[in-house]
Amino acid sequence: MKILVVGASGTLGSAVVAELSKRHDVISASRSGDVKVDVKDAASIKAMFAEVGKVDAIVFTAGKAHFGPLSAMTPELMDVGIKDKLMGQVNLVLTGTEYLNDGGSFTLVSGILATEPIKAGTNASLVNGAIDSFVVAAAIELPRGIRINAVSATVFEEAMEHYGPFFRGFKPVPVADVALAFSRSVEGATTGKIFKVGYV
Amino acid sequence: MKILVVGASGTLGSAVVAELSKRHDVISASRSGDVKVDVKDAASIKAMFAEVGKVDAIVFTAGKAHFGPLSAMTPELMDVGIKDKLMGQVNLVLTGTEYLNDGGSFTLVSGILATEPIKAGTNASLVNGAIDSFVVAAAIELPRGIRINAVSATVFEEAMEHYGPFFRGFKPVPVADVALAFSRSVEGATTGKIFKVGYV
Numbered sequence: 001m002k003i004l005v006v007g008a009s010g011t012l013g014s015a016v017v018a019e020l021s022k023r024h025d026v027i028s029a030s031r032s033g034d035v036k037v038d039v040k041d042a043a044s045i046k047a048m049f050a051e052v053g054k055v056d057a058i059v060f061t062a063g064k065a066h067f068g069p070l071s072a073m074t075p076e077l078m079d080v081g082i083k084d085k086l087m088g089q090v091n092l093v094l095t096g097t098e099y100l101n102d103g104g105s106f107t108l109v110s111g112i113l114a115t116e117p118i119k120a121g122t123n124a125s126l127v128n129g130a131i132d133s134f135v136v137a138a139a140i141e142l143p144r145g146i147r148i149n150a151v152s153a154t155v156f157e158e159a160m161e162h163y164g165p166f167f168r169g170f171k172p173v174p175v176a177d178v179a180l181a182f183s184r185s186v187e188g189a190t191t192g193k194i195f196k197v198g199y200v
Numbered sequence: 201m202k203i204l205v206v207g208a209s210g211t212l213g214s215a216v217v218a219e220l221s222k223r224h225d226v227i228s229a230s231r232s233g234d235v236k237v238d239v240k241d242a243a244s245i246k247a248m249f250a251e252v253g254k255v256d257a258i259v260f261t262a263g264k265a266h267f268g269p270l271s272a273m274t275p276e277l278m279d280v281g282i283k284d285k286l287m288g289q290v291n292l293v294l295t296g297t298e299y300l301n302d303g304g305s306f307t308l309v310s311g312i313l314a315t316e317p318i319k320a321g322t323n324a325s326l327v328n329g330a331i332d333s334f335v336v337a338a339a340i341e342l343p344r345g346i347r348i349n350a351v352s353a354t355v356f357e358e359a360m361e362h363y364g365p366f367f368r369g370f371k372p373v374p375v376a377d378v379a380l381a382f383s384r385s386v387e388g389a390t391t392g393k394i395f396k397v398g399y400v
Contacts, residue, residue, distance in 0.1 A: 071341070
């Protein structure tokens, strides 16, 4: 398969590229990669697809949200996650559908905060919940046998230095295990599923 | 209790006002009501709270989303639900917290499409999923014993003329039953709960 991985330069993206490139032709896109894309910018998304052309799978492994207390939350801080992790991925689906071959797939990235909240996590929770529900809904409308799933993991072992204080008591998972869920989505036949990794 | 109902003029809002006003002092706000508010406008929300003052419960019963096929979806159409039903309610929570008395409550409105998709429902699904997850996350951070829940119902009997074609096979519920869930949220003691009405 020819697979486009968007956000390939991050912790998760690198692990997903490592897993999928064992068996497939992987194109890596990121803000600083060979193929450049800023998912907050619809024109940048269009330019990326024009450069890459048709693929068999589109995988998203990045997305920013704001972490901070509800008492200091503002509409502008809520927009951080809405414009980046949420609408970045939604716009990649809306634009990317025509670049997927028949029977192709989207795999989005969500996260455990959709249902397991932490302090300072309202923006991430909102965004992850939106992604999960979008995936379930888009799955029944995509044309030509195109599938869509999301991977929703707990905190990664490799990210504990930064995110550990937010996730006390959560058992982290190796990011390589999360990459396996992306493989299941891309190389399996399921659609409309949220692959949960490391939920206790 | 002194209860502010935002969106009081709609089908759901009228039923919630009818239920709660049996026992409480209800203030009705809507785009055309005695107390005027446009939830898409942060300044309008602030003006409403300045006019109403402190209350014991804030209830939301309105919110628009776009219904249309995924194949014709655009970022702008996705924004319809994000700016209205989603961020309208989030901003009402962010601004309204300081206007709630100790132990007060928010009750938001979500919907069955968060997990039970229909064709043409991607915007509503995304928005409802975001609201459910926001409620779960905000519940653990609100101060002074303030609670927050959402009511997530299936299609209303009273709305079948308009929404029936979208919801074939769904068993509609009387909107008065949905209003009872708002009463349970406001007059109960639960927080962080999605009250599901008419899920089969």
